[in-house]
Amino acid sequence: MNMDLMINLMPASAEIFLLCMVCVILIADLLINQQGRMLTYMLAQLTLLGCSVITVGTHEPGVVFAFNNLFVDDLMSDVLKLLTYLAVSMMLVYSRQYLMVRNLFSGEFIVLTLFATLGMMVMISANHFLSLYLGLEILSLSMYAMVALQRDSAVATEAAMKYFVLGALASGLLLYGMSMLYGATGSLELGVISNAIQYGVADKNLMVFGLVFIVSGLAFKLGVVPFHMWVPDVYHGAPTAMTMLIGSAPKLAAFAFATRILVEGLQPLVEHWSGMLIILSLASMAIGNLAAIAQTNIKRMFAYSTIAHMGFLLLGLLSGGVEGYGSAMFYAVVYVLMSLGGFGMIMLLSREGFEADTLNDFKGLNQRSPWLAFMMLLLMFSMAGVPPTVGFYAKFSVLNAVVQAGYLWLAVAAVLFSLIGAFYYLRIVKLMYFDAPESHAPISCSQDSALLISLNGVGVLALGLLPGALMSICAVSVQQSLLLF
Amino acid sequence: MTVFGLPILSVAIWLPIVFGLLVLATGDDKNAPLARILALIGSVLGFLVTIPLYTRFAVDTSEMQFVEMHDWIARFNIHYHLGVDGISVLFIILTAFFTPIVVIAGWQVIEKRVAQYMAAFLIMSGIMVGVFAALDAVLFYVFWEAMLIPMFLIIGVWGGPNRVYAAVKFFLYTLLGSLLMLVALIYLYNQTGGSFSILDFHQVEIPMTAQMLIFGAFFFAFAVKVPMFPVHTWLPDAHVEAPTGGSVILAAIMLKVGAYGFLRFSMPIAPDASHHLAGLMIALSLIAVIYIGLVALTQTDMKKLVAYSSISHMGFVTLGFFIFNAYGIEGALLQMISHGFISGALFLCIGVLYDRVHSRNISDYGGVANTMPVFAAFFMLFAMANSGLPGTSGFVGEFMVILGAVKVNFWYAFAAALTLIFGAAYTLWMYKRVIFGAVANSHVAELTDLSSREKLMFAVLAIAVLVMGLYPLPFSEIMHVSVNELLVHVARSKLPL
Numbered sequence: 001m002n003m004d005l006m007i008n009l010m011p012a013s014a015e016i017f018l019l020c021m022v023c024v025i026l027i028a029d030l031l032i033n034q035q036g037r038m039l040t041y042m043l044a045q046l047t048l049l050g051c052s053v054i055t056v057g058t059h060e061p062g063v064v065f066a067f068n069n070l071f072v073d074d075l076m077s078d079v080l081k082l083l084t085y086l087a088v089s090m091m092l093v094y095s096r097q098y099l100m101v102r103n104l105f106s107g108e109f110i111v112l113t114l115f116a117t118l119g120m121m122v123m124i125s126a127n128h129f130l131s132l133y134l135g136l137e138i139l140s141l142s143m144y145a146m147v148a149l150q151r152d153s154a155v156a157t158e159a160a161m162k163y164f165v166l167g168a169l170a171s172g173l174l175l176y177g178m179s180m181l182y183g184a185t186g187s188l189e190l191g192v193i194s195n196a197i198q199y200g201v202a203d204k205n206l207m208v209f210g211l212v213f214i215v216s217g218l219a220f221k222l223g224v225v226p227f228h229m230w231v232p233d234v235y236h237g238a239p240t241a242m243t244m245l246i247g248s249a250p251k252l253a254a255f256a257f258a259t260r261i262l263v264e265g266l267q268p269l270v271e272h273w274s275g276m277l278i279i280l281s282l283a284s285m286a287i288g289n290l291a292a293i294a295q296t297n298i299k300r301m302f303a304y305s306t307i308a309h310m311g312f313l314l315l316g317l318l319s320g321g322v323e324g325y326g327s328a329m330f331y332a333v334v335y336v337l338m339s340l341g342g343f344g345m346i347m348l349l350s351r352e353g354f355e356a357d358t359l360n361d362f363k364g365l366n367q368r369s370p371w372l373a374f375m376m377l378l379l380m381f382s383m384a385g386v387p388p389t390v391g392f393y394a395k396f397s398v399l400n401a402v403v404q405a406g407y408l409w410l411a412v413a414a415v416l417f418s419l420i421g422a423f424y425y426l427r428i429v430k431l432m433y434f435d436a437p438e439s440h441a442p443i444s445c446s447q448d449s450a451l452l453i454s455l456n457g458v459g460v461l462a463l464g465l466l467p468g469a470l471m472s473i474c475a476v477s478v479q480q481s482l483l484l485f
Numbered sequence: 486m487t488v489f490g491l492p493i494l495s496v497a498i499w500l501p502i503v504f505g506l507l508v509l510a511t512g513d514d515k516n517a518p519l520a521r522i523l524a525l526i527g528s529v530l531g532f533l534v535t536i537p538l539y540t541r542f543a544v545d546t547s548e549m550q551f552v553e554m555h556d557w558i559a560r561f562n563i564h565y566h567l568g569v570d571g572i573s574v575l576f577i578i579l580t581a582f583f584t585p586i587v588v589i590a591g592w593q594v595i596e597k598r599v600a601q602y603m604a605a606f607l608i609m610s611g612i613m614v615g616v617f618a619a620l621d622a623v624l625f626y627v628f629w630e631a632m633l634i635p636m637f638l639i640i641g642v643w644g645g646p647n648r649v650y651a652a653v654k655f656f657l658y659t660l661l662g663s664l665l666m667l668v669a670l671i672y673l674y675n676q677t678g679g680s681f682s683i684l685d686f687h688q689v690e691i692p693m694t695a696q697m698l699i700f701g702a703f704f705f706a707f708a709v710k711v712p713m714f715p716v717h718t719w720l721p722d723a724h725v726e727a728p729t730g731g732s733v734i735l736a737a738i739m740l741k742v743g744a745y746g747f748l749r750f751s752m753p754i755a756p757d758a759s760h761h762l763a764g765l766m767i768a769l770s771l772i773a774v775i776y777i778g779l780v781a782l783t784q785t786d787m788k789k790l791v792a793y794s795s796i797s798h799m800g801f802v803t804l805g806f807f808i809f810n811a812y813g814i815e816g817a818l819l820q821m822i823s824h825g826f827i828s829g830a831l832f833l834c835i836g837v838l839y840d841r842v843h844s845r846n847i848s849d850y851g852g853v854a855n856t857m858p859v860f861a862a863f864f865m866l867f868a869m870a871n872s873g874l875p876g877t878s879g880f881v882g883e884f885m886v887i888l889g890a891v892k893v894n895f896w897y898a899f900a901a902a903l904t905l906i907f908g909a910a911y912t913l914w915m916y917k918r919v920i921f922g923a924v925a926n927s928h929v930a931e932l933t934d935l936s937s938r939e940k941l942m943f944a945v946l947a948i949a950v951l952v953m954g955l956y957p958l959p960f961s962e963i964m965h966v967s968v969n970e971l972l973v974h975v976a977r978s979k980l981p982l
Contacts, residue, residue: 370512381634386630386633386660396623396667399668403672404675408668411668411671419660419664422660430652433638433641434642468558471561475560
């Protein structure tokens with residue numbers, strides 16, 4: 001009995017550790033005042049560090065199931081979790097000073113961030129509709145609250161409201177779809193569902209009906225057209241630190257969530273969902289890129305650019321195989337790195353009582369700080385997919401998968417949309433380098449976030465010069481975890 | 486292959502880039518003198534290291550030489566694969582040759598953000614050498630696209646009043662072509678069974694429809710860069726707004742990259758499509774030669790005039806390629822090099838005038854010979870060379886292309902030969918209006934003749950133009966074997982049986 005428990009607990013030890021630490025931090029935070037809040041912050045960082053150590057330490061080759069197949073521990077989940085810790089930790093560093101000057105640097109912020117992290121981890125490791133849904137809701141509920149954390153801001157409250165209502169609707173759609181599949185197959189476990197469909201015991205019509213709802217729910221959560229309406233408002237309304245959290249690490253979890261459901265669970269229905277993904281992806285790239293051009297607020301612009309990027313990511317998913325899923329994972333990782341840098345830069349340039357969130361705030365950055373401008377230049381060219389930055393290889397590997405899957409026309413459409421996308425990234429570079437600054441206020445960023453943005457920007461370049469290792473990690477982990485050959 | 490124990494091509498690529506980063510590190514304009522000197526050292530060293538490429542080049546083989554090959558991205562079988570043959574080696578040297586010239590040209594003129602200016606040119610120099618040296622398609626693509634970034638900044642930061650429009654137009658135009666090429670490269674990767682080596686691309690069999698599509702994708706990428714009619718409209722804008730150094734590099738090197746792409750990719754990878762579409766390509770080339778020549782005649786802005794003249798001369802180059810004989814291709818290659826020298830020199834001449842008077846309008850000048858006799862002499866030489874005077878480098882390439890064209894069709898040659906008339910007309914008419922006559926206004930009266938810095942750069946270019954015009958053998962013998970091999974390759978059908 002005891003052995004059984006241990007076998008079940010070991011794969012989930014990182015989650016358990018995180019949960020315990022969140023409770024500790026929650027209580028510890030009650031006992032300290034605002035001056036001592038650094039302690040909470042440091043504890044959170046240490047927790048993430050501890051989680052990484054545990055994740056690495058408990059790694060076992062192959063695929064390990066636990067808790068009656070509710071939970072799975074494989075290479076893909078471990079890699080994605082490690083990257084999630086990294087992304088959350090970077091987000092905390094970027095946002096510390098930003099939140100401090102706005103009186104938002106509270107215990108709730110940190111606790112909610114860690115709860116959101118827990119939700120992502122559960123999503124990444126889920127092997128069952130119940131655990132998938134559980135993870136998704138832990139993440140979503142934490143984030144609704146975080147968006148609303150700035151209580152005196154009308155935009156933030158509105159954004160939180162929208163996020164909550166639409167998020168709840170999406171969860172409803174997902175649940176409805178899951179119930180259909182349960183009705184058709186008699187199970188909520190992904191592997192069992194997959195077998196049931198494959199060996200033809202389930203009613204196909206019912207399942208395709210359920211699939212439509214599942215794909216819609218997924219599309220809501222990923223924020224792809226036509227389920228994207230919440231994205232710009234939430235990105236714009238939320239305090240930038242929260243926007244950064246929404247726009248970064250959860251994309252990794254969303255990737256895992258989508259692959260687990262579509263590939264591990266519904267692979268036999270691939271002919272049905274890949275067609276749906278083609279439409280979603282084309283519409284996202286088109287509307288995301290076109291609408292981004294019209295924005296004057298950089299957070300809104302990034303929101304539309306996220307929509308376009310998620311459309312590109314779907315291209316990888318629908319291409320299938322190690323190439324397709326591996327490239328989609330690589331794309332997600334690269335996207336998270338770039339989006340952290342992009343939002344990080346907005347927070348670096350903001351100061352007390354001033355948000356650097358319009359495009360004009362980037363005017364003449366090269367004259368105010370050549371180094372920061374150069375970092376932003378790298379990030380923007382990377383988002384546009386121009387070599388030698390890593391964004392190029394993300395696009396490259398997805399395009400390669402698309403061409404291999406035989407969708408040549410889709411590849412051509414994708415590159416044409418990225419040409420449109422290049423325009424608005426280029427505009428940021430133009431504002432920074434070609435225009436005169438509107439304000440000469442000194443940039444007062446903390447040392448740690450300045451160092452981090454440098455690492456982030458240089459990382460985008462360095463990974464662009466030597467992308468091989470990260471690409472292989474993604475491909476290998478997808479191959480071993482999804483049992484593709 | 487290494488020279489003195491150094492991988493010479495890698496050094497030629499990375500040395501300017503490293504110096505560029507060093508220059509960038511000198512910071513703001515307080516350290517401008519240091520930035521200038523570092524840039525000069527870097528660019529001269531960058532040129533010197535390319536000299537062994539010429540002296541140690543084996544002219545009797547079409548094999549790739551100075552080859553370097555390392556694993557780069559193992560997952561996609563992508564290699565850091567460099568090498569040169571008779572077609573590419575001269576362009577590497579040409580690129581490295583022009584970098585010190587633009588550094589010198591911008592020595593005093595550029596006053597704001599000197600370090601960034603110099604660094605942009607050094608980094609771009611390394612990248613362009615990389616484009617010519619890359620034998621792996623992805624490596625080529627990375628260099629090819631990376632080239633856009635410094636040029637975009639050069640035009641946008643140091644350019645003229647309408648610089649933003651020109652810079653964005655330049656970037657998006659060229660990006661459109663490149664992205665389609667990327668899809669073609671990925672398609673070829675899958676056709677070869679997983680290799681990105683350009684040499685493997687040359688061998689793979691491709692059905693006709695696919696060849697046409699590939700040719701089309703490459704055409705978009707390369708024709709925009711050359712630029713060929715009708716996708717040339719970005720060039721006059723970019724040239725007019727770019728600072729002098731930017732125009733020089735654009736005309737002398739960047740346009741050649743597009744033409745080089747036709748020889749390295751389009752023709753050997755899709756030979757059947759190339760033959761099939763040769764008529765169209767020749768027609769577009771002749772339109773460029775004649776129509777753009779006439780457009781040049783009507784220009785009132787000197788830079789625009791030379792820009793249109795560039796398009797017209799590049800029409801000769803593409804004409805030479807697509808008549809598929811040795812005269813044509815060798816003539817076109819010589820024309821590319823010669824046009825590099827001449828157009829670079831002409832843009833420098835205009836830059837010299839612009840620095841003093843701050844106008845590019847022909848009507849603002851007149852009688853410059855009275856105040857700047859030395860300048861007038863140099864300008865005369867380059868103007869004559871641009872109109873294809875025998876004895877200058879401009880003559881050799883055009884003559885060979887016309888000879889090659891006569892073999893194919895007399896009327897091709899006839900139409901192409903018209904350029905000798907138009908070229909002379911627009912160049913010399915501009916020269917006459919600017920240089921001769923009475924002193925037009927007080928600005929011209931106050932002009933000072935060339936400084937020794939300017940004399941130095943013009944003298945170097947004048948020597949190059951004359952040497953190449955009088956004794957072209959050292960240039961042509963290097964490319965001879967490679968061109969013949971290319972022609973043999975292109976003559977073979979690659980359609981699957």
